[in-house]
Amino acid sequence: MARPSRFREPDVLTRAMLVFWQHGFAGTSVRHLEQATGLTASSLYNRFDSKEALFASVLDHYIVKVVQWRIDRYLRADDALAGLRRFFDSTYDYISEQRPPMACLLANTALEKSASDHAVRAQLDRGLALLEDAFADCLQRAVQAGQLRADCDCRRWARHLLLCLQGVLVDSTIHPDHARLSELVDGVMAALPLQQH
Amino acid sequence: MARPSRFREPDVLTRAMLVFWQHGFAGTSVRHLEQATGLTASSLYNRFDSKEALFASVLDHYIVKVVQWRIDRYLRADDALAGLRRFFDSTYDYISEQRPPMACLLANTALEKSASDHAVRAQLDRGLALLEDAFADCLQRAVQAGQLRADCDCRRWARHLLLCLQGVLVDSTIHPDHARLSELVDGVMAALPLQQH
DNA sequence: TTCATTTTGTAGCGATCGTTACAAAATGGA
DNA sequence: TCCATTTTGTAACGATCGCTACAAAATGAA
Numbered sequence: 001m002a003r004p005s006r007f008r009e010p011d012v013l014t015r016a017m018l019v020f021w022q023h024g025f026a027g028t029s030v031r032h033l034e035q036a037t038g039l040t041a042s043s044l045y046n047r048f049d050s051k052e053a054l055f056a057s058v059l060d061h062y063i064v065k066v067v068q069w070r071i072d073r074y075l076r077a078d079d080a081l082a083g084l085r086r087f088f089d090s091t092y093d094y095i096s097e098q099r100p101p102m103a104c105l106l107a108n109t110a111l112e113k114s115a116s117d118h119a120v121r122a123q124l125d126r127g128l129a130l131l132e133d134a135f136a137d138c139l140q141r142a143v144q145a146g147q148l149r150a151d152c153d154c155r156r157w158a159r160h161l162l163l164c165l166q167g168v169l170v171d172s173t174i175h176p177d178h179a180r181l182s183e184l185v186d187g188v189m190a191a192l193p194l195q196q197h
Numbered sequence: 198m199a200r201p202s203r204f205r206e207p208d209v210l211t212r213a214m215l216v217f218w219q220h221g222f223a224g225t226s227v228r229h230l231e232q233a234t235g236l237t238a239s240s241l242y243n244r245f246d247s248k249e250a251l252f253a254s255v256l257d258h259y260i261v262k263v264v265q266w267r268i269d270r271y272l273r274a275d276d277a278l279a280g281l282r283r284f285f286d287s288t289y290d291y292i293s294e295q296r297p298p299m300a301c302l303l304a305n306t307a308l309e310k311s312a313s314d315h316a317v318r319a320q321l322d323r324g325l326a327l328l329e330d331a332f333a334d335c336l337q338r339a340v341q342a343g344q345l346r347a348d349c350d351c352r353r354w355a356r357h358l359l360l361c362l363q364g365v366l367v368d369s370t371i372h373p374d375h376a377r378l379s380e381l382v383d384g385v386m387a388a389l390p391l392q393q394h
Numbered sequence: 395t396t397c398a399t400t401t402t403g404t405a406g407c408g409a410t411c412g413t414t415a416c417a418a419a420a421t422g423g424a
Numbered sequence: 425t426c427c428a429t430t431t432t433g434t435a436a437c438g439a440t441c442g443c444t445a446c447a448a449a450a451t452g453a454a
Binding site for chain 3: 001002003004029030031041042045050051
Binding site: 200226 | 440441442443444445449450451452453
């Protein structure tokens with residue numbers, strides 16, 4: 001057959017992901033990607049058609065490895081509300097571990113890339129729909145567990161949580177302060193239609 | 198004296214602002230700025246030291262001409278809650294007038310520029326503090342008018358509103374749909390500690 | 395009218411951008 | 425062993441990047 005590749009594709013995508021995540025699409029050069037992945041440009045272009053195509057693959061990778069992973073890890077916990085809280089906490093836990101905070105590749109891309117880039121837009125839609133559905137499921141379980149009021153409109157509250165999540169992510173890059181962010185999330189959780197005991 | 202300038206500085210800043218707002222800092226070239234302002238690069242560099250310095254001036258311009266203007270226009274209305282609602286509405290009204298939606302230059306910059314760029318960070322802080330204070334004042338007036346409960350912690354709710362605003366702005370670029378955004382703002386307003394009648 | 399001063403337009407600087415041509419290197423199959 | 429196939433490293437392509445040198449143009453002061 002052919003000469004074997006020196007790198008596994010998931011590793012390349014993960015390393016490229018971190019660069020795009022931190023510096024954005026326009027702010028990331030192919031030279032930078034070469035350095036981060038350890039591949040030369042010719043190898044990168046051999047696997048991916050262009051910087052744009054690599055970015056599309058990275059976006060898919062992010063949705064599975066970061067978004068879906070966090071959904072599975074937190075939003076499927078037995079205690080739905082506690083899981084939701086931990087999901088938000090983990091968001092800025094993750095951020096404050098990094099230097100500097102990088103928010104969320106989906107939100108970054110939403111604000112950076114042109115709205116006329118329909119392929120990227122569709123990927124963002126998919127990633128955020130994943131989150132919205134996971135929020136809705138989580139809230140539904142909280143209703144069934146008697147944590148939230150029975151008349152809670154889970155779909156609408158899921159959209160509200162998605163909105164708050166994006167707000168937390170933007171805020172975390174401006175005020176990377178754990179206490180402040182935790183207080184903000186307190187407010188988000190308290191706004192939910194909690195079941196009164 | 199000297200040869201007079203063909204352009205007024207505020208006009209130049211406004212035009213440059215629209216370009217940075219839409220395409221980001223890295224995504225905006227000096228050629229693009231020349232075209233948008235009608236000035237040549239030599240004229241731009243004669244007034245501003247660098248692209249970075251021009252961006253800093255543009256950010257100041259944005260804080261005064263867009264942020265402060267909207268605060269004065271909406272958040273100082275006699276009916277504090279109605280003004281607050283109109284402030285949020287105006288945010289995505291403004292967005293849907295544009296092709297494509299451009300969110301907010303402060304949020305865009307927060308997610309794009311490096312956290313180590315302390316000068317830009319300080320400007321973002323200033324702009325967002327302006328908004329937070331205006332929200333707090335607005336809520337305080339709503340409390341005094343009996344629209345919100347007397348025990349409302351206006352400062353915390355102001356931060357919450359700032360969070361929701363950023364969320365709305367991100368969402369508006371992904372789903373530039375007026376009805377959906379209006380429903381989201383319904384949720385934000387309903388979450389406030391309204392005085393029960 | 396001459397001069398000092400600032401803005402303007404032209405033209406292009408070196409550096410970096412995304413991308414590619416090409417041949418050497420590394421494999422399994424024949 | 426030789427071949428077909430794919431990856432790799434080297435080197436560089438034309439285009440564009442942020443930026444600037446330089447002189448002509450346009451003003452008020454002397």
